[in-house]
Amino acid sequence: MPQSNLMMNRPMLISGILEHGASQFGDQEIVSRETHGPLHRYSYADAANRARQLANALHQMGLRIGSAVGSIAWNNYRHLESYYAVSGSGMVMHTCNPRLHPQQLIYVINHADDEVVLFDATFAPLVKGIAAHCPKVRAWVCLADAANTPAIDGVANVLNYEDLIAPHSHTFDWPELDEQSGAALCYTSGTTGNPKGVLYSHRAIVMNATAACLPDVLGLSTQETILPVVPMFHINAWCIPYAALVAGTKLVLPGPKLDGPSLFELMDTEQVTISAGVPTIWMGLIQHVEQNNLRFAHMKRTCVGGSAMPMALIAKFMDNYGVEVRHGWGMTETTAVATMSNLSRADRQRPAAEQHAIVAKQGKAVSGIEIKVVDENGHDLPRDGSSQGELMVRGQWIVERYFKADKSALVDGWFPTGDIATIDAQGTMQIRDRTKDVIKTGGEWISSIDLENAAVGHPAVAMAAVIGVKHPKWDERPLLFIVRKPGQSVEKEEILAFLATKVAKWWVPDDVVFLESLPVGGTGKVQKNDLRKEYGGVFS
Numbered sequence: 048m049p050q051s052n053l054m055m056n057r058p059m060l061i062s063g064i065l066e067h068g069a070s071q072f073g074d075q076e077i078v079s080r081e082t083h084g085p086l087h088r089y090s091y092a093d094a095a096n097r098a099r100q101l102a103n104a105l106h107q108m109g110l111r112i113g114s115a116v117g118s119i120a121w122n123n124y125r126h127l128e129s130y131y132a133v134s135g136s137g138m139v140m141h142t143c144n145p146r147l148h149p150q151q152l153i154y155v156i157n158h159a160d161d162e163v164v165l166f167d168a169t170f171a172p173l174v175k176g177i178a179a180h181c182p183k184v185r186a187w188v189c190l191a192d193a194a195n196t197p198a199i200d201g202v203a204n205v206l207n208y209e210d211l212i213a214p215h216s217h218t219f220d221w222p223e224l225d226e227q228s229g230a231a232l233c234y235t236s237g238t239t240g241n242p243k244g245v246l247y248s249h250r251a252i253v254m255n256a257t258a259a260c261l262p263d264v265l266g267l268s269t270q271e272t273i274l275p276v277v278p279m280f281h282i283n284a285w286c287i288p289y290a291a292l293v294a295g296t297k298l299v300l301p302g303p304k305l306d307g308p309s310l311f312e313l314m315d316t317e318q319v320t321i322s323a324g325v326p327t328i329w330m331g332l333i334q335h336v337e338q339n340n341l342r343f344a345h346m347k348r349t350c351v352g353g354s355a356m357p358m359a360l361i362a363k364f365m366d367n368y369g370v371e372v373r374h375g376w377g378m379t380e381t382t383a384v385a386t387m388s389n390l391s392r393a394d395r396q397r398p399a400a401e402q403h404a405i406v407a408k409q410g411k412a413v414s415g416i417e418i419k420v421v422d423e424n425g426h427d428l429p430r431d432g433s434s435q436g437e438l439m440v441r442g443q444w445i446v447e448r449y450f451k452a453d454k455s456a457l458v459d460g461w462f463p464t465g466d467i468a469t470i471d472a473q474g475t476m477q478i479r480d481r482t483k484d485v486i487k488t489g490g491e492w493i494s495s496i497d498l499e500n501a502a503v504g505h506p507a508v509a510m511a512a513v514i515g516v517k518h519p520k521w522d523e524r525p526l527l528f529i530v531r532k533p534g535q536s537v538e539k540e541e542i543l544a545f546l547a548t549k550v551a552k553w554w555v556p557d558d559v560v561f562l563e564s565l566p567v568g569g570t571g572k573v574q575k576n577d578l579r580k581e582y583g584g585v586f587s
């Protein structure tokens with residue numbers, strides 16, 4: 048008879064990651080932009096000491112296992128300490144997206160039962176507006192010292208982080224929790240209805256953080272320096288704050304300064320080798336680099352996701368600057384990255400344009416995740432690279448049900464993502480659209496992502512978005528929005544003629560609207576709902 052249960056059953060806990068980082072790589076650096084400007088630097092060991100101080104402070108305030116602590120904050124070292132202190136001591140770290148509408152922010156803070164909210168000074172006006180509507184919050188803690196904590200009129204219980212933790216011990220007995228217990232909470236930034244919460248377990252986060260270190264995912268190690276531009280207020284900054292400590296990687300946190308010049312300077316001076324963010328961030332960075340004739344001295348790769356990375360931008364990073372692009376896919380419901388583009392050894396011998404096309408796909412499922420596509424009736428579609436259907440996902444860090452929901456979100460054990468995708472025989476997945484964004488015309492589908500990608504390939508185009516507009520004959524037809532690059536004067540006819548050489552004739556949009564900028568939401572995605580509201584009338 049084979050025996051079972053002969054191995055230790057140690058729980059996977061976030062406190063374990065912190066203590067691993069501090070004890071194995073104690074002198075590794077964390078560099079962080081303060082909200083008031085200067086750079087702060089210290090070691091993993093210092094971070095762990097301060098996280099334990101915060102855990103003691105929260106305990107003294109009366110918070111216990113299961114209590115929720117909110118944050119409205121940038122990527123910085125105090126936020127990082129909170130990630131570990133709150134979850135490590137069995138509480139729930141509820142990261143709030145500051146770009147939610149204040150009403151939605153009030154909703155999520157109340158729905159999560161946050162008892163303390165940590166915030167950056169930048170968001171003091173936001174706190175002033177919402178505090179009176181969040182009766183369960185006992186203290187608003189500014190992630191700053193006394194000198195940099197603003198007084199907030201009408202909000203009495205404002206503390207500052209440094210004074211809060213100062214009296215407390217550097218030691219804390221992390222509880223041995225069930226690895227399935229809730230560690231972090233993030234709400235979807237859905238455009239309709241109230242946001243829905245996803246409660247990540249310790250297990251999900253530890254598994255994802257470990258997988259994220261793999262060479263073909265983020266590729267973290269003690270040799271690298273990573274700068275997560277992806278916000279810690281949204282899907283755990285792709286678990287990079289955890290993964291860095293798993294691998295012993297130097298961590299560089301950009302604080303509020305996410306513009307091209309600030310990011311470039313940080314990458315240069317801190318010798319950043321890996322970065323992660325949404326395409327709009329990389330557009331700002333590359334514009335700055337091009338305009339000023341700069342080179343990346345240390346950057347090896349940039350990991351991108353959140354929305355589709357245009358091929359033209361992939362080509363720029365890879366060909367002009369020698370920076371590899373890795374294109375990942377994930378959503379609030381998947382803890383962090385679930386798939387990642389991958390150039391095999393053979394792929395790396397292919398012509399540049401073919402490599403860009405491979406990277407433009409969202410790639411292979413990370414170990415621990417399974418993906419498939421299904422048709423409208425839920426039947427599996429072939430992995431042939433062309434059959435499109437809804438992307439379904441399951442795995443060790445995928446949501447089962449939303450926070451406080453009474454029923455499962457799954458269909459036959461799989462999470463329906465609302466994304467339309469293809470998967471090829473090698474398992475490479477490509478997102479074609481969101482189910483709500485795909486343009487249904489004459490019984491066929493047009494991928495808004497493909498059209499946008501093609502439009503951004505025009506040298507005068509900075510950004511593009513496509514929506515479907517009702518049409519009496521065809522059901523829907525595409526309408527293209529263009530933001531021109533500075534100093535460019537390209538007109539509709541030229542754009543449409545250009546697109547006619549790139550896509551099927553029936554894909555060419557019926558009209559083009561030129562805008563100064565596109566409405567971009569809190570997580571870096573173009574808000575197509577806003578465009579639909581204003582322009583989604585009827586084509587005649």
Ligand code: AMP
Pocket residue numbers: 235236282351352353354355356374375376377378379380409464465466478480481570
């Ligand atoms: P959120 O839950 O706000 O992070 O949004 C998740 C959604 O962003 C996914 O369901 C996709 O529609 C979209 N998304 C994420 N990554 C990508 C990507 N690499 N390419 C295209 N869409 C993406």
